Amino acid sequence: MRGTDAGVLDEALERIHRAGPERRGWLSNHAPMAVEALVRHGHGAGAHRWLERYALAKLEDMPRSTDPVVEARWREALGDPRRLADWTVYFGRAVAEEGWRTVLERWWPRLLPGIAAGATHPVIRVGHAVRALLEDGDGAARTAELAHGLAYWAGRHQPLAAVSRPSGTASPAEALEAVPPVAAQEGGIRERLALLGSTAGWTAATAALRAPVGPDDARVLLTDLVTAATTRFAAHAHGDAVMLVHAATAPNAVLRTLPALPRELWVPSVEAAWAASAAVTAAYATPAAAVPRASGTVEEYFARAAVHGDEHVIKLADTALDVAARTGSEDALVAVEQAMRLIDPEDD
Structure with a gap:
């Protein structure tokens, strides 16, 4: 991805991060996945227009965090969709303090048994975020996107x-x-x-x-x-x-x-x-x-x-x-x- 395209992606992700991972209590926010794919394949010029249309009908504001997730008691919040915003704050702080690779390595085996979470959308969101980080390098918006994806997975964790x-x-x-x-x-x-x-x-x-x-x-x-x-x-x-x-x-x-x-x-x-x-x-x-x-x-x-x-x-x-x-x-x-x-x- 060219530097200008990476900038388009980062700007779009920053806009998306003002929204929650779901709407209507269950339906997934697909914007970060679709936008990353559009930019990746040379359609960055239309990514923001796509996002504008999507946001009008399919994005809701990020809910407030009310009960912080504590590392020592993370299992208590796993699979609790009421804690989605709490998980987002937790992972945002974790990747900022420890680096995204360290957090991913620790949390991937914890989350993997619940891969069906959110109809598999959280793991898909994580996959798009990791591709952006690996191919385009670290960046605040890309790192934050991984945090949002991991948080969604933790909140909707669902074993089969x-x-x-x-x-x-x-x-x-x-x-x-x-x-x-x-x-x-x-x-x-x-x-x-x-x-x-x-x-x-x-x-x-x-x-x-x-x-x-x-x-x-x-x-x-x-x-x-x-x-x-x-x-x-x-x-x-x-x-x-x-x-x-x-x-x-x-x-x-x-x-x-x-x-x-x-x-x-x-x-x-x-x-x-x-x-x-x-x-x-x-x-x-x-x-x-x-x-x-x-x-x-x-x-x-x-x-x-x-x-x-x-x-x-x-x-x-x-x-x-x-x-x-x-x-x-x-x-x-x-x-x-x-x-x-x-x-x-x-x-x-």
């Missing part, structure tokens, strides 16, 4: 039920294909995830993925998971395309964070990313449907996603470009094409 560690032989594509759907394909993600423990075959399906053999293999496995979740999106998204996006973007957020983490955290990170992707798949993937054809370059596809304007389309396009760059295949672009067809720009 009946998850087994990978111990099978299946590839990520095979394992995702074998994930059983939850019985009731209705309601929001919290209601659907609550059904995982009683879903026949769920525990066995989470165990079916092959176990990573050390950190380097874990990174390979996670890369393959992101590829599989992205490329299968087009055929399985017609039930709820907005929500199925996160089966790909959540593990990609973890993949982007790995370089900032100690290698001993890579295997558990992949296990958690797999659980999150499998959970979203169980909640929202539908039987295979007809898929469109891709036509255009990766740059053209991201430009079309930016014009479309929906935050989920932008985030999926951002992940799809990663996949396309690694594989040289158009399959990931088909996912973007389908997302633009199925997601209304006015959707929540």
Whole structure:
């Protein structure tokens, strides 16, 4: 990213940090993720216009902190959404005093078991923040963005039920294909995830993925998971395309964070990313449907996603470009094409 673009991102993040992580008591603030992706892919000139439109309908003021989080009793506040502002103050102070890498290394294993928090939006927000820090360098706005992401994760921390560690032989594509759907394909993600423990075959399906053999293999496995979740999106998204996006973007957020983490955290990170992707798949993937054809370059596809304007389309396009760059295949672009067809720009 050029220096001028980094300045655009920082200015946008400073504006976003006046808003809370949610609106209407649950729906996530996607602005920092979408803006980072827009600027990253050369659309910084339109990032503030996008943010203006988004802010009018989808941002609420940051609530006040009323009960400070104390390090010695952090578990008491974990998973309590009433403490979101308290967590934001805590992490803001922590990264300023200790440095973002130290805080991330300490808190990543604490937060990882609750990766389903906020429909996986907190880990995705953290992944975008870490990418900006790693690629563009430290900066006050970028460091503060990581603090906001970690705070959101802590406040909405949500473990998944009946998850087994990978111990099978299946590839990520095979394992995702074998994930059983939850019985009731209705309601929001919290209601659907609550059904995982009683879903026949769920525990066995989470165990079916092959176990990573050390950190380097874990990174390979996670890369393959992101590829599989992205490329299968087009055929399985017609039930709820907005929500199925996160089966790909959540593990990609973890993949982007790995370089900032100690290698001993890579295997558990992949296990958690797999659980999150499998959970979203169980909640929202539908039987295979007809898929469109891709036509255009990766740059053209991201430009079309930016014009479309929906935050989920932008985030999926951002992940799809990663996949396309690694594989040289158009399959990931088909996912973007389908997302633009199925997601209304006015959707929540």
